[in-house]
Amino acid sequence: MNGKTTTPLRNDCFALPPGVNWTPVKEALERLRSRLHPVVEVEHAVSLSQINGRILASDVYAPRAHPPSNNSAVDGYAFAGPLTDVPCSLPLIDGRSAAGEPYMGNVPAGHAIRILTGAVIPAGTDTVVLEEDCEVRDGQLQLNGTLKAGANARKAGEDIKAQDRILTAGTRLTPTQISVLASVGVDSVDVYHRLRVGVLSTGDEVKPVGSAVTDWQIYDANRPMLNALVAQLGYELVDLGHVLDRAEEVKAALERGSEQCDLILTSGGVSAGDEDHVSKMLKAHGDISNWRIAIKPGRPLALAMFLGTPVVGLPGNPVAAWVCALRFGAPAMALLAGGNWFEPQGYLVPAGFSKNKKPGRSEMLRARVRDGQVEVFGSEGSGRVTGLAWSEGLVELDESAQQIEPGTLVRFIPYGSFGL
Numbered sequence: 001m002n003g004k005t006t007t008p009l010r011n012d013c014f015a016l017p018p019g020v021n022w023t024p025v026k027e028a029l030e031r032l033r034s035r036l037h038p039v040v041e042v043e044h045a046v047s048l049s050q051i052n053g054r055i056l057a058s059d060v061y062a063p064r065a066h067p068p069s070n071n072s073a074v075d076g077y078a079f080a081g082p083l084t085d086v087p088c089s090l091p092l093i094d095g096r097s098a099a100g101e102p103y104m105g106n107v108p109a110g111h112a113i114r115i116l117t118g119a120v121i122p123a124g125t126d127t128v129v130l131e132e133d134c135e136v137r138d139g140q141l142q143l144n145g146t147l148k149a150g151a152n153a154r155k156a157g158e159d160i161k162a163q164d165r166i167l168t169a170g171t172r173l174t175p176t177q178i179s180v181l182a183s184v185g186v187d188s189v190d191v192y193h194r195l196r197v198g199v200l201s202t203g204d205e206v207k208p209v210g211s212a213v214t215d216w217q218i219y220d221a222n223r224p225m226l227n228a229l230v231a232q233l234g235y236e237l238v239d240l241g242h243v244l245d246r247a248e249e250v251k252a253a254l255e256r257g258s259e260q261c262d263l264i265l266t267s268g269g270v271s272a273g274d275e276d277h278v279s280k281m282l283k284a285h286g287d288i289s290n291w292r293i294a295i296k297p298g299r300p301l302a303l304a305m306f307l308g309t310p311v312v313g314l315p316g317n318p319v320a321a322w323v324c325a326l327r328f329g330a331p332a333m334a335l336l337a338g339g340n341w342f343e344p345q346g347y348l349v350p351a352g353f354s355k356n357k358k359p360g361r362s363e364m365l366r367a368r369v370r371d372g373q374v375e376v377f378g379s380e381g382s383g384r385v386t387g388l389a390w391s392e393g394l395v396e397l398d399e400s401a402q403q404i405e406p407g408t409l410v411r412f413i414p415y416g417s418f419g420l
Contacts, residue, residue, distance in 0.1 A: 008039060009310055014289040014303035022294045024399055025327070025362045029343075032303070032328060038338040039262050039310070040195055045188040048181060051173045053234035054191040055338040060167045062184040065157035070121040072097075072128045074152045077141050079112040081127030081149035089140040097122050112141045121153055128152035160184055170340040172234065172419075192338035197230045198261035199223055200240040200253050202268045202278055203316065208242050221318045221385055222267040229325060230265070233419050235333060240264070251281045258307035263336055265329065266302075268316030278313055282306055288313075294361040294399055297382035298324045310336070317382035323364045323394065330418045344417035346396065348409040349374040359401040366391035367412055374412045393417075 013035040023031070042057040072078065078097065079090055090112040097103035099118035107113050107124035115121070115128060127149055135142040160166060166180055167173075173191070181189065201223035207213050208220050220242055230237045238261050243249040257264040266278050279302055282288035288304035288311075297320035302313025312329055314321040326344075335341045352373030357363060366377040366387040376395055377387035393414035397404075404410060 008308050009036065009305060011287040011305045011308075013305065014287070014291075014310075022292055022360075024294050028291060028293045028301075029328065029331070032332055033335065033341045036310075036332055036335045036341075038192065039336050040193045040338055042190055042338075043193055044190050046191050047188050048178055048186075051189060051191055052175065052178065054173050054194065056167055056169055056171045056173055056177075057190040057192050057338060058169050059165050060181065060186060060189055062160045062162055062164045062166050063186065064184050065162045066160040066183045067154055067156055067158070069156045070126070071099075071154050072115045072117055072119050072121060072152060073154050074128060074130050075116050076128045076131045076152065077112045077134060077136075078107070078115040078121055078125035078128050078153075079141075080107075080109060080125055081147055081151060083127065083129075083143060083145075083147040086146055087142070087144045089142050092136065092139050092141055126150055126153060170338065172334075172339055194234070194236040195263060195333060195337035196236045196238050196261045197333065198238040198240045198257040198264040199226045199230060200257060200264060200266045201242040202245060202250060202266065203242075204245045206242060206268070222314075222316070222321050225318065225322065225388075226265055226267065226314075226325060229420075230333075233330065233333065235337065247281060250278055251285065254278075254281060254285075254306050254311070257311075258309040261309060263333060264306070264309060264311045265314060265325065266311060267314045267321045278302070282311060282313070286311070293328075295323070295327070296361045296363045297380075298327075298364070299361075301328060315382075318385050319366070319382040319388060322388055326394070326415075326418045327364065334419070344413045346411040346413040346417065349412045350406070351395075351404050351408045351410045352406055353404065354406065355397075355402070355404040357397055357402040357404065360399060362399055363397045365395040365397070367395040368392040369412060373406070374410060391415075 090110060093107060093111050093113050095103050096114035097119040098116045102120035103113060103122040107122050113122055127147055129147060130152060133145060167177055171177060201220050205217050206220045207217050223242060227237055227239055240253050240257050243253045279288060282304040286304050286306035288302055291301045291303055293299060293301055298315060300315055301324055304311040314324050331341045349369055350373050352375040367374050368391055374395060377390055393412055396411045396413055
């Protein structure tokens, strides 16, 4: 089995309506979301040790409460509250209640018992006084301050009740979610197979790192970048390598990808030039739609089906490839993988820069926050890879004309909002 479902995406799922030219970012995202669904199968009863980073395939319900019984939040003494008539003293009974060693008897009314943090509240008691707030003299607990009933006591099920839904399908499982599962005794869950994402780089002028290059050739920055992105997002990477601008080489690489992958990311070769063999092969042997998105950097985004496998054709310039991979690729991959489509969380932050933005396209500026203000990289050129390393997120400006001055609130999206 290759992990694909029996209900693949339609070959025409990316087709645009007749007459559509420039598509605003929000509209493009909505269209993309409406046409995708999970393309991976479910793996049943996977142990907690194997699920970190996987996507939950079905809702999980708690088989027991957490905590399972009333217990003490502090080290101290348990008695029946409330305590209002102070100062007073309560006789201590022999024994104690400790975590893992509960007191099995009943504490008589008007008496107290030693109790430790996490221990079950003994029968006949419901309130705990912190040991620093009382004294023990001659077998008597001396109390000076008032306490309401239930003070310093955790109620059974106050965190999770038995049969509560604790996690929902589509959740990407992290150490914190795994802790919740373990706390109620869930030892295995159903998860989706990891989405297998192929990364293919193209271009005669592009050479893999480590190769000999001439002055008219460049090292391939996109494939290592996209490989790392796929791995960091928690998917299974299939490195399809680099191919020259030769129709048969591109076709063979796409065929390998369609056999091995659930999704293929390509960079370069998706425009309408003489040597744009990715788009030519996709047109000849698949179903392609070139989405001209009103975004800078980016704009051309090829969405296609090739032998039943979705293909996302990214621009060749590294900055444009990065922006499109995050803004469109990351939520699309999440949905294909069985997770939830997401709109990255942005924050309004005062600008530490000036910009006169023209109307017509959304703009994504490489940015970072320093001293409470967001600053942007000095050049907007989509080949400036140093700006990628410098940045910690993106400033997103919508299609409207804008005059930004220092102090203007702008939307900053940290890379962490994309799952990084």
